[in-house]
Amino acid sequence: MPIKTYRQAINEAMAQEMRRDSSVIVIGEDVAGGAGCDGERDAYGGVMGVTKGLFPEFGESRVIDTPITESAIMGAAAGAAQTGLRPIAELMFMDFLGVCFDQIYNQAAKFRYMFGGKAQCPMVVRTMAGAGLRGGAQHSQNLTQMVTMVPGLKVVCPTNAYDAKGLLITAIRDNDCVIFVEDKFLYETSCDVPDEMYAISFGEANFLREGTDVTIVGISNTVNKALAVADRLAAEGISCDVIDPRTTSPLDEESIIESVEVTGRLVIVDEMTPRCGIAADISSIIAEKAFGALRAPITKVTAAHSPIPFAPALEDAWMPQESDIEAAVRAVLGYVR
Amino acid sequence: MPIKTYRQAINEAMAQEMRRDSSVIVIGEDVAGGAGCDGERDAYGGVMGVTKGLFPEFGESRVIDTPITESAIMGAAAGAAQTGLRPIAELMFMDFLGVCFDQIYNQAAKFRYMFGGKAQCPMVVRTMAGAGLRGGAQHSQNLTQMVTMVPGLKVVCPTNAYDAKGLLITAIRDNDCVIFVEDKFLYETSCDVPDEMYAISFGEANFLREGTDVTIVGISNTVNKALAVADRLAAEGISCDVIDPRTTSPLDEESIIESVEVTGRLVIVDEMTPRCGIAADISSIIAEKAFGALRAPITKVTAAHSPIPFAPALEDAWMPQESDIEAAVRAVLGYVR
């Protein structure tokens, strides 16, 4: 099978869906680049190059460069989705939710319900999240919790190239507003990705590693860190179940519960600030629905309760690291009531 | 002691602080009302009359009516707070966070940290939340979780007139950005409220009722419902500890832990959608820090995962009701592993 990067997989999913369905469009800032300029068009293909090549193939009526105007981008996508198009709207950095969130949580997410099932809003918001690139407080946030909490939205956070392609295809075909959160740390990572189109269902967790001692759930890139830790601990005879929910909304509660019923111990890792995050959310579900199986405190490994600092040493301390995950696993294993 | 409504208590806190400190200003839409009109000024005093009377006393330089422009209101407040004023900015309905959230979570909340401690942003965002008034999907939301998750913000949710006054005074004197969430269901409720100024510290929960069987934590008006349930259950010999955290950020974890260490059972009630809410957050803290004390699943009583429906029957079903709280309490009491 051909090896592709996360970036390529996402690009391919869009290109293939755009070929299949002429109502799919891409809209955002510099999704092509060069609009109105004397030089080349498609000069960016998205600030990270993820939409590169779509403009030459699909032209300016389907790959639409906009001004810097996130509310209008999201609103235009939502309005277009109500009226026959299937827009993929790019929110360059997830940090920018604050300048357009109304159009997402009060508009796109609510149309169907507010209008009694008579409207639908088949749009995808592709956005980029995650720390570690020294982007500072306003270019590094993962705000997956902020969209997961919104009824009406679906939220996808692919952790490898294979999933990215299959989940994005599902997202584009879905008739609801889907927030597709790309972890910017993963663009260069690669794995086997089929050339054909394939769809991965929402709400189905991926069991990355089977184990019996501790369940580790990771979100976005943290699941890869969790996997590395589990691999290392395996050498010591510690057996971890590593679960990637792949979508936080819908969330595959059952798979996590099933696992915890075996292991009795749960560590949840995300790269968000700790209050009201995904780790907290999953913890509360398990504390309610699988309490009887628990043999140790549910332990969250999250980022710190602070804005994201610029200095590498501080940012590294802010982010959950493999050593933090390892410590949490050892702690729950060592727990005695 | 004089009896005052929640509305009066909030109004009094503002008036007294404005008298004490001339740098305190109020800014928002129709906080006076009548700007540019031929009729009366102070015609509204806020859409719910909460700021009524401030304009006649303090004048237009300190009680500032604005256009409908929430981003500019929050930004202006944040900029003013950085430069010598102490603004109280009104966000009429909490639902409107989406049109101004950037100025709150990326700006006001982050200044101090991003600028290495050299800036401060002493502002209060007064806003109104809560369902039950048949306001529909865009005028009924309680989004306390959305601000609680943001490092740099403090979040206050007073549940009675006495607390409202004392907490607002603290908020106005605080040097950080404080989100003050008024529950619109409570404006007409009243209790004893001293005429003097008094400050209630943030991060100190209120023990509304002491009990030994179950701990109930409620946020905003749900704590009043919890209290009613606890009163009723007391007649049956069921003894509930009812805790009002009063501020969700900072959160008085210790008090909740202390209580759970006695009761071994926890029910958390909020009026938010269930995913990543305050109930989930508190549950996860207890599941991590007081696991050993738990004798039953931590049970959340929240609103449903849907936009807020308009029809009263549906909205009532959407909201957490006393009967839901009661059922949860009975369930945790009846739990056997």
Add this chain to the structure above:
Amino acid sequence: MSLDKKQFLQAYRTMRTIRDFEYRVSDEFGKGNIPGFLHLYAGQEAIATGMCMNLSDDDYIVSTHRGHGHCIAKGGDVGDMMKEIMAKQGGSCAGKGGSMHIAAVEKGMLGANAIVGGGPPLIVGAALSAKTLGTGSVGVSFTGDGGSNQGTTFEAMNLAVVLQVPAIFLFENNGYGEGTAAGYAVGSKDIASRAAAFGMPALKVDGADIFETYKTCKKAVDHCRSGKGPIAIEASITRFRGHFEGDAQQYRGKGEVKRLMKELDCLKIASDLGIKQKLATKAELKAIDAEVAVYIDEAATTALAASSPDVSELLTDVYSSAY
């Protein structure tokens, strides 16, 4: 005149329907039959009517918190609307929306919007669909003078110009956003010229005159349909009622409402002009009035008798597929 006899009678009927609908709804609200908040369109009827007469079901509109009139003018079912506002089964939005979210999606009325400034970005999208799919449709956003100051509205105008989509930004300047005068809140004191500075034509019209509003709206719709990009209209008008039902309107000048209700009554103006121009007789108009009265009464009576939505519907239609 800009309207022929048939058109005039249709316009008159629509305006009368809106007016009667609003007053009935006001009554029912007073009797406690309507939950929640209520913002009435009474007085502004000629604007929605004048615009929507130029539109077909394939054209799109987005509306505001004050959306009943837009919905009726766009062909929304009055009976379903009445049910919706009374939170009943069979309501336009199955009882889940209410007054502030009234909609007739099947008629291209994409919804009232309780977020001021929520609509304009959406209409850019509807107009983008029209342009991309080549349907020849246009999109109209109704926005208030208050909403004209919201950042989302400005962004939408700029994006519409950049993308050259067939979008009409129709500003209904009724002088007030809640209790704040447009003359205060619109810094430029001129909504149309501010819109024009975004790079599109902007027209002004007396919103009380159905002949003028029809003509101006026609100009705008023709402009869009011929592929010339977006356009703006500022229609001046007054509110007959408070911002919401229950508003004491102390911010308005002494006698102002009474005076303006006389001077700017679009129904009165229409019937005077229509009769004078021999587009209708007094009797014909009276007959319409009578028919509309019955129609509205039936809608209200039926709605009052309808039952509330079943609680089992709480979690339906959050998503379009199993979740």
Add this chain to the structure above:
Amino acid sequence: MSLDKKQFLQAYRTMRTIRDFEYRVSDEFGKGNIPGFLHLYAGQEAIATGMCMNLSDDDYIVSTHRGHGHCIAKGGDVGDMMKEIMAKQGGSCAGKGGSMHIAAVEKGMLGANAIVGGGPPLIVGAALSAKTLGTGSVGVSFTGDGGSNQGTTFEAMNLAVVLQVPAIFLFENNGYGEGTAAGYAVGSKDIASRAAAFGMPALKVDGADIFETYKTCKKAVDHCRSGKGPIAIEASITRFRGHFEGDAQQYRGKGEVKRLMKELDCLKIASDLGIKQKLATKAELKAIDAEVAVYIDEAATTALAASSPDVSELLTDVYSSAY
């Protein structure tokens, strides 16, 4: 000329400092000594300089992602800035901000802002403080052509007009927002006249000419200080570097950068005009160049040698008091 000898030399020194700072920072970035993203102000020096020479420490500015120049012109400590950008102890923001959040709060530089359009609402607040407290200060927001299309910017302009606060909206039109031309993204093709339509005067200036920018900025500052409310300026200019360091700029025309770097080099223009007007000799300017070179080199060398912030600082200054 608008500048006397002393002022001219000061302006030249500031511009040269910014230019050298930016190029040094670019070098250090290339060597891997600077983490994160870097947007350089090279080429635009006359604008920040021309404006800030009209301001005192009691006046306020807010900036963009491209903020080094504004910070230097407003008096920010160059050594501390270098440390900040290199993420070192003693940096202007204690290493917590970085290039995109460079600030000199004590000098009235309230911070760079990595959210496009983040600054304009803030400056309305700073200007409101000035007005309310009667300090006589003014507030200036530096915004790009790209940022001129953001809803927050429009809202800020309207609110400033409504409240009549001493705010200056200075738009630096360098022709691009990332890889999109201003001529495409600004629907009206004219930032100044669009700002004027919000109800304030708007001036245009050649941003490569320090004499002109100084004069125009002076006019704007005088306008504000005399209590006449807000005002806008559009200064046209070019970017010498890519949007960020590492940008290949394929969207720019062939030879465009080279040509514009020649035509619009504010330092070249300043030295030519200054010498011609006898405000300085070649030797004087060379001496400044030499001094600045040493100054920047010292700043960089010191910063390179400084240590990283201690991990114990991770949770300090999230709040102003115990949390």
